Amino acid sequence: MDVDYLRHVGLLEHEAAWDRVSSGPVADVVEVEAADDVTRSRWSPAKLAEQLRLLPVAALFPELCAEVVQILGRWYRRFNLKTWSRIVKVCKGSAHQVPCVLKELNESAPVIMKVRKWVESLPPTAPKACIVDLGAGFGFLSMFLAELLPPERVAKFFLLDMTYPNLGVGNSSGSTSIEHLQGWKFPMYTLKVDLKKKSTLNQLAARVFRAPVSKEDPRYAPVYACGIHLCNTLGIRAAQLFNENADVRGFAFVPCCFPTSRHLTQDVIYQLGEHKFAARDFLDGKKLPSNNDRFLRWAEHVLEGIDPGPSGSKSLERHMLVRPRRGMFAQDIYIFAERPVAPLAQASAGTPGTPEPQPAQRGSPVVIWAKYGHGNRARRKPAGPQAPESGGGSGEKAVMAVLQSLAESAKQPAHDLTCSKIPRWKR
Ligand SMILES: C[S@@+](CC[C@H](N)C(=O)[O-])C[C@H]1O[C@@H](n2cnc3c(N)ncnc32)[C@H](O)[C@@H]1O
Incomplete structure (x- = not known):
């Protein structure tokens, strides 16, 4: 498994060609010993549960929160103080001023629920799914999903971020640690990639989205790709990745922000799928006086460019999970797109070597x-x-x-x- 597996599917042989791909080693599931010093954290699971009750997610997704309280207890016992401190860090200026883990849960809950629904609705004969976390950062979304998704329906996770260390190349280090992503019940592969690069998008298509489920099951895994809190054009790139890969069955996107007014000055024009739009379409202060209006308009343009195919569907949902402070806009927009499950059995029944139905060249400029x-x-x-x-x-x-x-x-x-x-x- 781990690096060997990545080498097996060709991910490590092409590191020069695709921007120093890296992989976090994934051991078989191991019980991670609780570290004594974790008890020194002032953020005990009970205290986190108390805080959680005050967040909008508690009212909107109460059952999920009940499960998460259990998960937090397990993580508290599992991680050492260093990792636990990162998990409960309260970032300056962050929404609600609560520990990161609660903030991320609060904001990713609609995505967690959607991915669970997608996985649950897979036909019983379908291959196990692959979850791809785009711009995953510390990996909270994947960590929650790894606790909540059933191992009999999911094969593996790929976490993609440009800040990860590149373990495929000597002793590379990254600014985001991946130690805590080892030893889960699913393999959690981390790849250091620049998602804005055409070469990356092509390599992902060939080697991640069309990777076999496992050595035992050579079928392609249905892919569910999530991009949470992706900044401006990175969000368009993520949507492009969904458009251009039929193997990606579901796409969840939570935009973080929209391009700056410099794009307005430069008259920038974007393209996603067939849809073209200009910076002035969402940044023009006369037409859209508030940042909330601009953010929504930006997201609507991204939605318009998403192409799930004739039998697919897409939607923009708003979940009031963030109370913006003065001058801020609410990051309450959730975009989902999916391709039907019905043709899945056929589309995914192929073995590696089946001709790729998508255009060979992906990732044209957005x-x-x-x-x-x-x-x-x-x-x-x-x-x-x-x-x-x-x-x-x-x-x-x-x-x-x-x-x-x-x-x-x-x-x-x-x-x-x-x-x-x-x-x-x-x-
Ligand atoms: C705002 S953070 C969101 C992290 C995580 N999804 C979350 O919600 O906690 C955006 C992430 O995207 C990553 N990122 C930014 N540009 C990227 C790129 N071009 N390719 C890959 N990752 C990128 C950053 O390193 C960062 O971890």
Whole structure:
């Protein structure tokens, strides 16, 4: 299992080609000993349960919360103080000012419920499912799902994030620890990937979404992909990944924020599936005076571009789980898309080697146009603002180059032009 398994499905042989893929080693299920020092944490399970009762999730998803109280007790016994402290850390400025684990539960509850429903509704003869956590970070969503999903219906988890260490390459370290993702009842594979890269999306399609369930079951696993709290165009990339992979049966997306007003200045145009839309469509302050309106409009555009196929479905749900503070917008939008379960038995019945039904080239740019610079120095591409880039990658690269130069002038790296560094009221 673990790294051997990833090597078996070809994930580790191509690390140079796909941006230093990494894998967290996954041992067989082990009982992790409780560390004595965990008792020093002031956040006992009882105290967490008390806090949980005060959160909106307790009123909206009471049964789930009852299960989570049990889970928290197990985690308290399972993890050492270092991991437990990370789990119960109260992040500065975070919603509700409660320990991370409660915040994440509060905000991911609708996704947890949906994935459970999807897995439960798989036909009994269907192969076991694969859960893919996009931009997984610490991995709270996967950790909850790993506790709640039945092992007889689910084969494995893949957690994808650019901050993971790359265990496929020597002693690589990452800024997000993955030690706590070992020893679960499911294999939890972590991959260090940049989800905005075309090469990554192609490699994921071939090696993760079309990986056999196990050595014993060579069928493809139905994939359920979730992206929780994904910032601006990363969310479009996640939706693109659903659009372009029929093996992804369900997609859950919780947007975190929308692009900054710099995209308005640059007249950015986006494309997701057949749907094109402009930054001004959701950032124009005259038409959409509040950040709440802009956030909703952004999400509606993403929804419009999601293509589950003629017999699939998609929806935008709002769950009042976050009470925004002054000047903030409510992150209460949940997008779901699914492809029907009925054709699943056939589609997934193939063995590896079955011709790939999807286009070989995935991951075309999602930013298809942007003005170079702004103000008097504005220059436009000869093809005009409505003309999409042909071929892969160069349009987005050009935009990134502009963002990079803007960022440099602001003494901040381009990838920081997202929610974590820019106060919401400034966007
Ligand atoms: C706001 S965090 C959300 C983490 C987690 N889903 C949660 O809700 O707790 C966004 C995550 O996306 C990851 N990320 C950002 N850009 C990425 C990219 N281009 N490719 C892969 N991961 C990315 C970040 O490292 C971060 O862990």
